[in-house]
Amino acid sequence: MKRYLLLIMAIGVLAACKTKKNSGHGGDEPMTREEFRELFPVAALPYKLVSDSLQLKMADSLALDTADVNRFLTDTLTKGDFPKGEKVRLWPLQRMEGNPLDYMVVKAAGRSGTVAYLCFMEKKKGTFVRRIRVADAGRSGVYSSLQIDSRNVLKLSTEVQHGPVRDMQREDFYSVNPDGSTMLIMTNSANLSVPGQIFNPLDTLPRKHRFSADYTSGDMSLVSIRDGEDAKSFQFFITFSKDNGKCKGEVSGVGQYIAGNRGEFRDKETSCGISFQFSSGRVSIREIGGCGAYRGIKCFFEGNFVKKVEKKKKK
DSSP states (O other), rough: OOOHHHHHHHHHHHHHHHHOOOOOTTOOOOOOOOHHHTTTTOOSSSSEOOOOGGOOOOOGGGGGHHHHHHHHTTTTTTTTTTHHHHHHEEEEEEEOOSSSSSEEEEEETTTTTEEEEEEETTTTTOEEEEEEEEEEEGGGGGEEEEOOOOTTEEEEEEEEEEEEEEEEEEEEEEEOOOSSSSEEEEEETTTSTTOOOOOOOTTTTTSSSSOOSESSSTTEEEEEEEOOSTTTTTEEEEEEEEETEEEEEEEEEEEEETTTTTEEESSSSSSOOOEEEETEEEEEESSSOGGGGGGGOOOSSSSEEEEEEOOOOOO
């Protein structure tokens, strides 16, 4: 009888060893990539992370093991955001399917502040590609938040504390490339702009192509053209304000040169399309698709813009 009892106990111990969940928190075996993924709650797009939510306390038992983060994400996740030697704890906030990459959101908290990172993950293998800081809980009076819409467009919002209130400074919209890099699509700026002047996010980019320049129509309307990755493409930024500010529009992206002096932009996520007609010192634009997502209801991306004379740099 004792022999049978010992045999049953031995089988039970073996079964327990085999079914024991691997963990980076002191487990007998290293955590697998899939187990690391399972630590992140699943969400569906659209997704929003506001700076105030980073202040909420999370259980210590949910914190990620640093060794697991180094192995499955990167050992430089918090580099540049915290003083060297500061102890930083990490928590898994969210996991989402995206396009062209998937997303993991990680909260990082130390003595000097709390931030969040958006990690881009390769879809098939689940390997780490790149990360960007997307939220800040008020270090130096600056608060930043993240939104990802159903089209995988990232919106990073920045606010600055002034006394008891926060002033919205700017909203930057980005698209995500397959290599994890991001491209600025559009910027809505508020207090960072000088009153009566336009903030141009393309201002410092190269303008070697013959059509690359700034074209204006009045004080608050601008078509900015800059060099693309090749001779057949161009980057652009369009902003306008009509009827004393009652109707505004702003859009940016990458267009293609076609047939001589013409260019065209087709938004991959909406029906928006814009035609560009270049001539000597001018550009004319008109909508060739509905661009209501980027402008007011009663106004359109259309009109003639005159090339702005570039100031010669002093030697």
